[in-house]
Amino acid sequence: MAVEGGRRRERRDAVESRRKVLGAARRLFEERGVDAVSMHEIGRAAGVGQGTLYRRFEHKGALCSALLQEEIEGFEEEARRRVGSRGSALGRLKWFLGRLARFNDENAALLGAVRDAAGGERRIETHRNPFYEGLRENVAELLWEALEEGEIPEELDIECMTDTLLAALGIDLYLYQRRELKMSRERIVDSLRSLLEALRVRG
Amino acid sequence: MAVEGGRRRERRDAVESRRKVLGAARRLFEERGVDAVSMHEIGRAAGVGQGTLYRRFEHKGALCSALLQEEIEGFEEEARRRVGSRGSALGRLKWFLGRLARFNDENAALLGAVRDAAGGERRIETHRNPFYEGLRENVAELLWEALEEGEIPEELDIECMTDTLLAALGIDLYLYQRRELKMSRERIVDSLRSLLEALRVRG
DNA sequence: ACTGGAAATGGACATATGTCCATTTGAATA
DNA sequence: TATTCAAATGGACATATGTCCATTTCCAGT
Numbered sequence: 001m002a003v004e005g006g007r008r009r010e011r012r013d014a015v016e017s018r019r020k021v022l023g024a025a026r027r028l029f030e031e032r033g034v035d036a037v038s039m040h041e042i043g044r045a046a047g048v049g050q051g052t053l054y055r056r057f058e059h060k061g062a063l064c065s066a067l068l069q070e071e072i073e074g075f076e077e078e079a080r081r082r083v084g085s086r087g088s089a090l091g092r093l094k095w096f097l098g099r100l101a102r103f104n105d106e107n108a109a110l111l112g113a114v115r116d117a118a119g120g121e122r123r124i125e126t127h128r129n130p131f132y133e134g135l136r137e138n139v140a141e142l143l144w145e146a147l148e149e150g151e152i153p154e155e156l157d158i159e160c161m162t163d164t165l166l167a168a169l170g171i172d173l174y175l176y177q178r179r180e181l182k183m184s185r186e187r188i189v190d191s192l193r194s195l196l197e198a199l200r201v202r203g
Numbered sequence: 204m205a206v207e208g209g210r211r212r213e214r215r216d217a218v219e220s221r222r223k224v225l226g227a228a229r230r231l232f233e234e235r236g237v238d239a240v241s242m243h244e245i246g247r248a249a250g251v252g253q254g255t256l257y258r259r260f261e262h263k264g265a266l267c268s269a270l271l272q273e274e275i276e277g278f279e280e281e282a283r284r285r286v287g288s289r290g291s292a293l294g295r296l297k298w299f300l301g302r303l304a305r306f307n308d309e310n311a312a313l314l315g316a317v318r319d320a321a322g323g324e325r326r327i328e329t330h331r332n333p334f335y336e337g338l339r340e341n342v343a344e345l346l347w348e349a350l351e352e353g354e355i356p357e358e359l360d361i362e363c364m365t366d367t368l369l370a371a372l373g374i375d376l377y378l379y380q381r382r383e384l385k386m387s388r389e390r391i392v393d394s395l396r397s398l399l400e401a402l403r404v405r406g
Numbered sequence: 407a408c409t410g411g412a413a414a415t416g417g418a419c420a421t422a423t424g425t426c427c428a429t430t431t432g433a434a435t436a
Numbered sequence: 437t438a439t440t441c442a443a444a445t446g447g448a449c450a451t452a453t454g455t456c457c458a459t460t461t462c463c464a465g466t
Contacts (some may be wrong), residue, residue, distance in 0.1 A: 008275075035323045035324065062254070086212075120319055127375070129304045144228060159386075160386070163380060164367065164395070168366070168370050170370060173373075176366075177363070187360065188363060191360035192363075195359065198359060198402050199402065
């Protein structure tokens with residue numbers, strides 16, 4: 001039988017349920033905002049039972065992640081091209097941070113919902129998921145490159161610094177700065193860029 | 204009548220309910236962990252109704268904040284003394300970050316619960332609360348001092364950098380680094396200290 | 407001491423998430 | 437085509453949070 005990744009492919013009815021749920025969720029979220037729509041309501045609108053809904057998507061965060069998937073793939077594709085290009089590693093990192101900030105702005109509602117769903121037992125999922133791990137890999141690689149090329153000092157702890165940079169653009173802080181402190185995206189990104197610039201080892 | 208802060212003091216029965224709830228919560232949290240205890244259960248153990256419970260504490264996060272209050276006051280008192288002392292501002296900031304990391308370790312369970320409760324409409328409360336605002340004030344003041352004394356470069360955006368440093372010690376990332384990545388507190392703190400050191404303007 | 411009325415109270419209720427399980431369905435194999 | 441059984445399904449159920457409101461209690465002013 002046709003398989004994928006070593007395990008049986010989804011059955012046709014499962015695929016169909018998934019499609020119906022994603023469609024209903026997209027429409028309801030659009031109409032009334034992510035927070036105002038309940039899982040039961042999504043199930044009802046999609047014409048599937050709760051069992052089906054939760055079998056396809058473990059929880060609301062997982063459903064929102066699935067809705068983000070297309071955007072994420074676009075982001076990752078673009079990042080792969082730019083991050084892998086030539087030129088100063090520090091320069092590429094600066095670009096990456098700007099692009100990530102834009103991603104935040106463009107997907108604030110879903111990112112916020114994904115975050116909200118990651119509490120209690122699921123707290124770890126904020127960081128242990130393919131998207132965060134991808135971000136981490138990109139940033140860490142650029143920092144290592146910058147270090148090898150002598151752009152930044154040897155003493156820095158690259159792994160920790162990677163998480164620090166990403167935390168500075170975490171959706172919670174980002175939305176607080178944007179909406180509560182009324183900071184512009186430019187300002188937030190520039191602050192990180194000047195931080196990196198201030199680290200630069202001068203010949 | 205005796206007032207405080209311009210509004211009527213809490214009635215005796217209200218004070219008593221608050222005391223009973225906090226006592227019951229402390230005991231239950233101790234016995235079975237914060238996540239495993241429900242609000243209704245706390246009300247029952249405290250011998251008060253749901254109306255009373257929720258009138259005293261808007262939600263579980265607020266209850267946990269109240270339980271943290273004593274620890275927070277100790278932290279803030281110590282911080283006031285050390286932050287206001289003489290010596291290099293950068294040095295005092297390094298101390299502050301280490302102390303905050305210790306605070307995280309010592310209060311991980313309650314801090315985590317406070318965070319979990321801040322979702323959806325309450326997302327903003329993660330940053331708009333007296334504790335975070337206090338941290339922010341301390342770090343920003345130290346950074347401004349460091350800048351005025353020429354320890355760090357003029358180009359840095361102090362307000363943004365304050366949030367970045369605090370995000371690096373936010374409870375989510377902190378617990379991920381400690382528990383998932385198995386980093387020691389020392390390593391996490393040192394990474395931030397060397398970041399600050401790398402910014403230092405050399406004579 | 408008495409009293410007016412704001413604050414406090416308890417528990418039913420409304421709403422949300424997420425689980426369970428008896429039944430049905432689909433696709434790989436005979 | 438017939439058989440088989442893991443996967444999928446729906447909706448009742450269990451459990452959680454948080455609101456509502458009729459009733460009671462406290463206390464400041466008289």
